[in-house]
Amino acid sequence: MPRNSVETTTAVTGIGQSDVGRRLGIDPLSLTLDACMEAIADAGLRVEDIDGLSTYPGPGSGGPGFNGANAYEVIDAMRLSVDWYDSGMETPGQLGSVMKAVMAINAGFATHVLCYRSVWEGSAQGTGGRQLGAAQATRASGFAQWTSPYGSLSAGNWIALYAQAHMDRYGTTSEQLGQIAVNARRNAALNPKAIYTDPMTLDDYLASRMITTPLRLFDCDAPCDGATAFVISRRDAAKDTASTPITIEAMGSALHDRAAWDQFSDLTRSVGSAAADQMWSRTDLTPQDVDLAELYDGFSILALLWLEAMRLVPFGEAGSFLEGGANIARDGILPLNTHGGQLSAGRLHGYGFFHEAVTQLRGEGGARQVTSTPTVAAVAAGGGNTCGCFLLSTREL
Amino acid sequence: MTDQAAPFRILPELSDRSRHFWTGGEVGELRILRCQDCGYYLHPPASICPKDRSRNVAPEAVSGRGTVATFTINHQRWMPDLEVPYVIALISLPEQPELRLTTNLVNCEPYEVHSGMAVQVLFEHRSDDQGEMWIPLFEPAQEA
Numbered sequence: 176m177p178r179n180s181v182e183t184t185t186a187v188t189g190i191g192q193s194d195v196g197r198r199l200g201i202d203p204l205s206l207t208l209d210a211c212m213e214a215i216a217d218a219g220l221r222v223e224d225i226d227g228l229s230t231y232p233g234p235g236s237g238g239p240g241f242n243g244a245n246a247y248e249v250i251d252a253m254r255l256s257v258d259w260y261d262s263g264m265e266t267p268g269q270l271g272s273v274m275k276a277v278m279a280i281n282a283g284f285a286t287h288v289l290c291y292r293s294v295w296e297g298s299a300q301g302t303g304g305r306q307l308g309a310a311q312a313t314r315a316s317g318f319a320q321w322t323s324p325y326g327s328l329s330a331g332n333w334i335a336l337y338a339q340a341h342m343d344r345y346g347t348t349s350e351q352l353g354q355i356a357v358n359a360r361r362n363a364a365l366n367p368k369a370i371y372t373d374p375m376t377l378d379d380y381l382a383s384r385m386i387t388t389p390l391r392l393f394d395c396d397a398p399c400d401g402a403t404a405f406v407i408s409r410r411d412a413a414k415d416t417a418s419t420p421i422t423i424e425a426m427g428s429a430l431h432d433r434a435a436w437d438q439f440s441d442l443t444r445s446v447g448s449a450a451a452d453q454m455w456s457r458t459d460l461t462p463q464d465v466d467l468a469e470l471y472d473g474f475s476i477l478a479l480l481w482l483e484a485m486r487l488v489p490f491g492e493a494g495s496f497l498e499g500g501a502n503i504a505r506d507g508i509l510p511l512n513t514h515g516g517q518l519s520a521g522r523l524h525g526y527g528f529f530h531e532a533v534t535q536l537r538g539e540g541g542a543r544q545v546t547s548t549p550t551v552a553a554v555a556a557g558g559g560n561t562c563g564c565f566l567l568s569t570r571e572l
Numbered sequence: 573m574t575d576q577a578a579p580f581r582i583l584p585e586l587s588d589r590s591r592h593f594w595t596g597g598e599v600g601e602l603r604i605l606r607c608q609d610c611g612y613y614l615h616p617p618a619s620i621c622p623k624d625r626s627r628n629v630a631p632e633a634v635s636g637r638g639t640v641a642t643f644t645i646n647h648q649r650w651m652p653d654l655e656v657p658y659v660i661a662l663i664s665l666p667e668q669p670e671l672r673l674t675t676n677l678v679n680c681e682p683y684e685v686h687s688g689m690a691v692q693v694l695f696e697h698r699s700d701d702q703g704e705m706w707i708p709l710f711e712p713a714q715e716a
Contacts, residue, residue: 314700316585321616323582324707325676327660328650335644336662343642343687387660388645435616437662437674442642 180457181281183572186420188287188408189218190533195368195401195521198297203243203400207293208252210402218406219417220287225406226258227285231272231292231525233262240299243402249291259284267428267450268471268557269525270565274426276407286412290405292526296398318435331395331474333436334558335387338476340442342389347479347494349389353380354500355475355511356393356518362505363515365543370397370521394475399521403530410572421533424551424566427454436559444490446480447555447562454564455486462486465566466549467535468509469528472516477558482511485553485564510545525556529565536569578696580653586702589617592631597695597706601633604671613668636693638663638710641672645682657682663691663710679711 191213193206215222234245246262249255259279267274269292276288315323327333341347357377363369375393383392406416413420427450432439439445455461462485470481479493487509488496496502503511514520514531521527532552534540555564584594596603606613607621608628614621621629643661659677664670677685678694690713695706 313582314585314702315582316587318616320584320590322674324584325660325674326581326646326650326654326658327674328582329648331648332644332646332660335646336642336660339644339687340642384647385645386648388647390644438616438670438672440670442662 179572180425182277182423182425182457184410185277185280185407185423186410186413187405187423187533187567188413188416188418188420189214189216189220189406190530191215191217191404192368192530193402195370195399195523196297197370197397197399199400200298201400203240203293203295203402204248204252206295206400206402207244207249207291210293210404211249211253211289211291214289214404214406217418218287218408219415220406222253222255224287225255225289227276227279227288228255228257228260229272229276229279229288229290230262231266231269232264236264238296240294240296240398240400243293243295255289257285259288266561267430267563268555268561270529270554270556270563271428273405273407273529273565274428274563277423277426280407280409286409288407290407291402292524293402294522294524295400296522297400300398322437329387330558331390332387334474334476335390336437337442337445337480338389341476341480344443345491345494349381350377351494351497352389352394352475352479353377354497354503355472355478356380358500358503359472359512359516359518359520362513362543363519365541366514366520369515369519370399371519390474390476393518396473396517396522397519399523401521401523403523403526405529405533419537419569421536422568422570422572424460424568424570425454425457426566427451427564429453430560430562434560444480444484446477446558447484447564450562450564451484451486451555454566458566460551460566460568464551465509465553466547466551467513467532467545468511468553469513469532470511470553470555471525471528471557472512472518473522473558475518478512478516481555485555487553505543506546513540513543513545528554528556532567536567578698579655579658580651581698581707583698583700583705586705589619593617594705594707596631596633597697597708598704600695602636602693602708603631604634604665604667605629606632613671615671615673634665634667637713638665638691638693640677640685640687640689640691642687643677643685645685659685661685661710676709677711678709
């Protein structure tokens with residue numbers, strides 16, 4: 176008998192995504208509404224049926240283009256009448272916003288919650304590349320006071336430190352790490368919305384310029400414009416929706432290590448271990464049941480670390496698992512980031528992985544649909560101290 | 573890295589919680605908060621000991637020695653005035669397991685840095701309208 180977590184009383188009933196591009200030059204609120212309206216229509220619901228809203232990150236956070244639309248902007252633009260709403264950045268990864276929707280439904284505060292994440296970093300950053308905003312260039316305070324004075328200015332720097340630690344301890348190589356990027360590009364070629372689709376070989380990867388050792392340009396995701404939205408519904412209300420509901424089996428939100436990027440007790444387990452363990456404790460499914468994995472790759476090493484944190488590969492063995500790339504290909508034993516990840520399909524910031532997992536579980540992946548018939552998908556978002564994960568399935572409970 | 577022109581840095585905000593860390597270098601001391609009741613060091617500074625929850629914490633000088641826990645050589649010019657490459661390192665201090673700080677490793681070739689390398693503190697004197705500060709940096713340890 177399945178051990179049902181409270182999560183299983185909810186389901187993903189609708190998904191939507193705007194156009195996605197490197198620089199679309201479109202009002203980010205408009206992109207956001209495109210995704211939201213598509214998700215509501217996909218669920219077969221009316222705008223009036225939406226009684227909750229949840230988003231990441233809300234105002235006042237991040238660099239240029241990090242936040243495409245605040246909760247109040249979307250609620251007002253759509254004239255939503257909500258019984259519960261929330262936004263915020265201090266949450267278990269970007270998908271923490273979806274967790275809160277599940278919780279609000281279980282607490283009886285809402286029935287159909289619209290969740291979205293909207294970015295326009297591509298347009299906002301212009302052609303100058305990824306540089307710091309003016310606010311970050313002034314005197315360093317908060318957590319940044321311990322890193323910015325040392326030129327540790329990007330999450331890339333913080334995460335490169337984890338990558339070096341994994342290589343030092345386990346002998347993980349750049350060739351193994353590079354398979355994450357090569358695999359993403361191979362899948363992106365079959366995704367009409369992907370940012371980068373030109374073929375990439377491992378040699379191309381190794382030849383890309385060094386950003387912060389051992390991470391190269393092709394280890395870094397691609398800032399873009401685009402919005403992604405979901406409708407999360409109470410399961411008994413999902414009977415009325417048009418799409419096949421995807422069950423939320425379990426989710427993981429735990430943070431048991433230091434809440435500071437440079438202070439993890441074990442630098443090689445700096446991503447989501449506690450959250451993943453919690454997720455597995457809330458379901459009768461096991462890592463062996465996972466048919467495909469959509470794991471956050473804001474930097475390639477994060478996907479490698481998530482493979483281990485999610486217990487899909489034993490700790491220390493992700494490098495050898497990735498060797499050659501066959502295991503993670505769409506016809507491999509664990510298809511990974513089947514849409515191209517953020518590395519090649521664009522930095523839709525966590526929500527892209529969840530969207531792709533639902534798409535694959537529904538069998539709607541088109542040219543990139545995995546060759547198996549997947550029934551269970553593992554989804555992870557975030558890195559460092561902001562990590563969350565989901566287990567989704569096609570099971571009807 | 574022995575040239576006289578100091579590299580571009582975003583300077584830290586000096587607060588009551590952090591001032592000891594950024595000014596101890598005036599007298600050659602790397603200062604870390606320590607619980608005065610149980611002896612536990614804590615970094616970054618907070619006004620409570622995470623071990624016994626004592627509020628009786630105060631800065632103390634540590635040895636200034638350490639080892640490289642992990643590192644990265646940054647090549648990306650995140651800001652126009654940055655001079656690259658430079659080494660960002662996490663240094664483990666010998667005073668306590670997992671007592672660690674982010675810093676720059678200087679006075680060495682970036683590609684000669686390796687994890688486990690023995691290092692020692694040095695300070696870079698800076699000032700702005702908050703006053704003077706001494707940024708703790710690390711360099712390869714000299715033979716004891």
